[in-house]
Amino acid sequence: MLNIVILNGNPSSTSRLNGLIEYAERALRQKGFAIEQIHVADLPADDLVRARFDSPAIAAANQKVEKAQGVIIASPVYKAAYTGILKAYLDLLPQKGLQHKVILPLFIGGSLAHLLAIDYGLKPVLSALGARYLLGGVYAVDQWVTRLPEGGYSLPEELKRRLDESLSELGSALHLSVSGSL
Numbered sequence: 443m444l445n446i447v448i449l450n451g452n453p454s455s456t457s458r459l460n461g462l463i464e465y466a467e468r469a470l471r472q473k474g475f476a477i478e479q480i481h482v483a484d485l486p487a488d489d490l491v492r493a494r495f496d497s498p499a500i501a502a503a504n505q506k507v508e509k510a511q512g513v514i515i516a517s518p519v520y521k522a523a524y525t526g527i528l529k530a531y532l533d534l535l536p537q538k539g540l541q542h543k544v545i546l547p548l549f550i551g552g553s554l555a556h557l558l559a560i561d562y563g564l565k566p567v568l569s570a571l572g573a574r575y576l577l578g579g580v581y582a583v584d585q586w587v588t589r590l591p592e593g594g595y596s597l598p599e600e601l602k603r604r605l606d607e608s609l610s611e612l613g614s615a616l617h618l619s620v621s622g623s624l
Contacts, residue, residue, distance in 0.1 A: 444616050446470060447510040448479045451517035451528025455483075458587035459518050459550045461595025462580070462605065466514060466548060469609050475616075478506050482531045490530040500534050507535060512544045512616050515564065518584075519551030523563045532567055541572030544615040546608060547579030550587070557581045575615060580608050 448467065452459050467477050480503045482490075489497035507513060517524035545568055547560045560579045568576060580601075588596040597605070 443474065443476045444512065444620065445476045445478065445510045446512040446514060446612075446616070447506045448477065448514045448516060449507070449528065449531070450479055450481045450483075451515065451525045451531070452481075453483045453525060453527050454518075456589075457518055457550070458584045458589065458595065459516055459548070461587040461589075461597055462548045462550060462582060462601075463514075463516050464595065465597060465602070465605055466609055469606065470613070473609075473613055475512075475613070478510070480506055480531075482525075482527050485531065490527065490534070493530075493534060495534060500531075503531070504535060504539065507539060507543075510543065511619060512546070512612055513540065514546045514548055514612075515568070516548040517550075517564075519549055519556040519559045519581075522556050523559055524549065529567070532571065535571055538572035540568055541574070542619070543573060544575040544577065544612060544619055545573050546577045546612045548605075549579065549581045550584050551581065552584060554581075554583060575619065577608060577611055577615065580604050 470477055485499050489500050517528050549560055582601055586598055586601050590596055
């Protein structure tokens with residue numbers, strides 16, 4: 443079974459980004475993928491801020507990334523960039539920690555004005571970590587994701603379609619990478 447880890451770089455547990463993550467996780471599980479999540483905000487803040495590579499919590503998170511074939515990197519966009527907490531964790535991955543992994547970014551922001559945060563902010567850092575299989579990703583505007591009164595989230599059909607296409611691309615790329623064709 444192919445393993446995907448979701449790096450959730452969201453400092454807020456109530457963000458609409460969770461709607462994208464839940465949708466992706468559900469769709470990928472239905473396709474037979476094993477999913478693990480790393481909530482970066484749940485890692486010890488002192489370990490992140492002080493770059494403690496030897497922290498047991500950081501080592502456990504890095505182990506999840508190491509054993510995964512695919513990585514979804516999810517973050518809200520604040521001031522035209524992904525979160526600082528996500529960057530703090532990415533800095534603690536080994537130098538080639540994303541080598542041979544298929545990467546799919548899922549970002550959400552307040553407006554379309556920050557759409558290029560994936561290309562200009564995230565992708566150079568991922569490349570420095572050895573990532574070569576970077577998919578285009580999905581950027582959504584937070585107003586497109588509705589919190590439901592009974593819990594959960596509602597996504598518009600267009601966003602679901604874009605997520606489905608990207609998740610299908612991720613699945614295909616993972617199968618190709620395992621077979622050695624990618």
